[in-house]
């Protein structure tokens with residue numbers, strides 16, 4: 139079996155002494171499609187930032203491709219939650235995607251292959267027609283696609299998307315997940331969502347985060363996950379049609 143892409147062993151993290159992730163241990167396999175789910179404030183974004191090396195664990199160990207996360211930051215494509223835009227900054231969609239091609243210590247010279255890569259991924263994400271527009275003039279769902287295009291421009295091994303479907307309608311979600319499924323043929327994909335409704339049938343593993351992390355290497359929500367903070371019913375987006383994957387719990391007395 140291939141070595142894991144990401145390995146967490148007994149990882150704990152707190153902000154100013156307030157525990158957010160406690161004793162998390164799991165591995166992400168090559169070409170896994172992992173959904174990180176859990177309630178608001180459960181620690182999902184924090185867990186992702188730990189994997190990316192943007193935060194350092196208080197305890198435990200994280201390895202990405204066998205190395206410390208910071209050493210392999212070039213292997214990640216990352217779309218953070220709520221990418222904030224300075225509304226008065228007149229940057230075009232194409233410029234936003236080209237930013238993904240800026241190389242550390244190499245200045246800001248844009249080469250022909252950078253333009254070609256940016257245009258290719260804008261095309262792939264279905265937003266090439268907006269490339270001359272100001273990023274601020276796009277809808278939330280269109281902007282999300284632009285940020286995914288930017289994350290892809292370096293052809294990362296691991297793509298991490300934090301709440302990618304928050305501003306996307308149902309048809310757009312289905313399309314987005316179909317695209318992620320195609321990308322998953324060559325890349326490991328990690329998608330964060332607090333909304334179980336948007337979990338896709340293409341997911342191959344689920345990590346439920348509510349301070350503790352419960353990892354399950356199958357595309358299903360288990361009773362343990364529900365015990366960690368969910369209410370039923372749970373729905374699954376598949377082939378454009380949401381359908382239930384877990385029975386509604388019995389009503390309590």
Ligand SMILES: Nc1ncnc2c1ncn2[C@@H]1O[C@H](COP(=O)(O)OP(=O)(O)OP(=O)(O)O)[C@@H](O)[C@H]1O
Pocket residue numbers: 153154158176177178179180181182183184185219332
């Ligand atoms: N920079 C920070 N400083 C202090 N506390 C923080 C910081 N960032 C997050 N937190 C707190 O840590 C907890 C986990 O936050 P996190 O953003 O990881 O949760 P989440 O599961 O991604 O939530 P959501 O679904 O609402 O996006 C929350 O209680 C949050 O208020």
